[in-house]
Amino acid sequence: MDEKEFSAINVIPFIDIMLVLLTIVLTTSTFIARGSIPVRLPRAAAERAELLRTVTIEIDREGGLFLNARQVWLPELKAKMASLSRETPVLIRADREIALQMFVDVMEAVRNNGFNKVSLQTEIKK
Numbered sequence: 092m093d094e095k096e097f098s099a100i101n102v103i104p105f106i107d108i109m110l111v112l113l114t115i116v117l118t119t120s121t122f123i124a125r126g127s128i129p130v131r132l133p134r135a136a137a138e139r140a141e142l143l144r145t146v147t148i149e150i151d152r153e154g155g156l157f158l159n160a161r162q163v164w165l166p167e168l169k170a171k172m173a174s175l176s177r178e179t180p181v182l183i184r185a186d187r188e189i190a191l192q193m194f195v196d197v198m199e200a201v202r203n204n205g206f207n208k209v210s211l212q213t214e215i216k217k
Contacts, residue, residue, distance in 0.1 A: 146175060148201070150185040154193050165196055172204045180208040 148168070149157040156163055158171055181201055185194050201209055 145180045145182050146172075147182045147184065148197055150183075150189050150193055150197060152186040152188050154189060156193075156197065165200065168197070169200045169204070172200055172206070175204075175206075177205045178208070179206065180210065181206050182210050182212055184212045 147157075147159055149160070151157070156165060156168060158168055163171065183194075183197060183201070185197075198209075
């Protein structure tokens with residue numbers, strides 16, 4: 092048996108695969124560029140619904156507790172959290188040097204009042 096040498100590589104299947112991948116990338120990139128799929132929302136006769144605003148709880152290095160940039164004490168925080176809607180998002184920002192117990196007390200106040208949308212703000216390591 093005589094074997095023939097390859098004088099050229101058939102690149103047509105490779106080009107077909109690349110064109111399919113290019114089509115997929117171009118199709119999905121339009122959704123990424125817009126951020127979402129365009130949707131025409133239905134209209135309602137009611138007035139604007141009250142928007143839920145994020146509640147921010149901050150703990151500074153000295154252990155000071157702030158609710159939406161106003162200084163509060165822990166019992167006052169618990170009382171104010173009880174008066175808010177349970178669907179309100181809560182953002183907790185705490186200094187990395189605080190005592191763990193202060194953070195646990197704040198988390199307990201938030202969770203005991205039934206808030207489920209709780210976020211912790213962190214810093215990205217560089």
